[in-house]
Amino acid sequence: xxxxxxxxxxxxxxxxxxxxxxxxxxxxxxxxxxxxxxxxxxxxxxxxxxxxxxxxxxxxxxxxxxxxxxxxxxxxxxxxxxxxxxxxxxxxxxxxxxxxxxxxxxxxxxxxxxxxxxxxxxxxxxxxxxxxxxxxxxxxxxxxxxxxxxxxxxxxxxxxxxxxxxxxxxxxxxxxxxxxxxxxxxxxxxxxxxxxxxxxxxxxxxxxxxxxxxxxxxxxxxxxxxxxxxxxxxxxxxxxxxxxxxxxxxxxxxxxxxxxxxxxxxx
Numbered sequence: 001x002x003x004x005x006x007x008x009x010x011x012x013x014x015x016x017x018x019x020x021x022x023x024x025x026x027x028x029x030x031x032x033x034x035x036x037x038x039x040x041x042x043x044x045x046x047x048x049x050x051x052x053x054x055x056x057x058x059x060x061x062x063x064x065x066x067x068x069x070x071x072x073x074x075x076x077x078x079x080x081x082x083x084x085x086x087x088x089x090x091x092x093x094x095x096x097x098x099x100x101x102x103x104x105x106x107x108x109x110x111x112x113x114x115x116x117x118x119x120x121x122x123x124x125x126x127x128x129x130x131x132x133x134x135x136x137x138x139x140x141x142x143x144x145x146x147x148x149x150x151x152x153x154x155x156x157x158x159x160x161x162x163x164x165x166x167x168x169x170x171x172x173x174x175x176x177x178x179x180x181x182x183x184x185x186x187x188x189x190x191x192x193x194x195x196x197x198x199x200x201x202x203x204x205x206x207x208x209x210x211x212x213x214x215x216x217x218x219x220x221x222x223x224x225x226x227x228x229x230x231x232x233x234x235x236x237x238x239x240x241x242x243x244x245x246x247x248x249x250x251x252x253x254x255x256x257x258x259x260x261x262x263x264x265x266x267x
Contacts, residue, residue, distance in 0.1 A: 008042030017197055020204035022052035027060035034069035035115055040089035047096040053204040053211060055100060056196050057123055058107040065116025090115060097122040098219060101212045103203050107196035108132060108183065113171065121152045124215060127196050128174045129189040134182065135171030142252035142262070144243040147236040151226045157182050
């Protein structure tokens with residue numbers, strides 16, 4: 001397509017649909033827009049180079065993102081590869097979204113699941129297509145989620161809704177997510193692209209110093225409120241690290257791929 005730059009081997013697309021507005025589109029449709037090393041590295045790199053006063057992040061086709069791409073990792077190195085993906089390129093992409101100096105709008109064209117939903121929450125605003133679902137399936141995969149990721153949900157929807165997302169693990173209709181404040185607006189699927197662009201145009205027309213300054217104030221206040229003692233943070237990091245080498249995590253991912261109920265062992 002004219003005016004579209006291909007990143008990450010064509011799995012991440014960059015265009016500028018309006019003045020001072022950039023748009024990044026995750027396009028890994030054969031894998032439901034799952035996030036792999038190339039996409040995450042491409043996202044981090046692009047965010048470090050752009051200076052648009054508003055950025056739209058969206059997904060191609062019928063998914064925003066199904067989360068981490070861990071389905072094809074080799075059995076013998078599964079634990080190491082899964083932890084490596086989540087610990088570095090994913091964390092770096094989330095940090096880059098949060099550090100981007102101007103507002104980022106997530107346009108959820110389709111379902112946002114797991115790490116895909118955390119990516120959306122790392123954006124400043126979320127607009128979604130009616131009829132999609134959002135969810136956090138770690139409990140169904142044997143995964144202990146990062147404390148920094150869970151903190152984002154606590155900040156946005158509070159403790160009760162965060163517990164429902166992470167402990168029950170069901171996918172939630174986006175209309176309910178709107179009631180929770182997990183998304184800012186829901187529009188018809190055919191209206192989403194233009195609605196996101198119109199919102200981005202309105203944001204980009206505002207004073208850039210105010211946009212950057214207010215975004216930073218919000219982020220710094222949230223970070224300060226959620227600071228943990230170092231010993232507790234180390235304990236939570238170790239808790240998460242240990243889950244990657246657990247038999248339950250391996251079984252959870254295997255059962256998901258085989259579309260069968262997992263057989264948990266508690267170890």
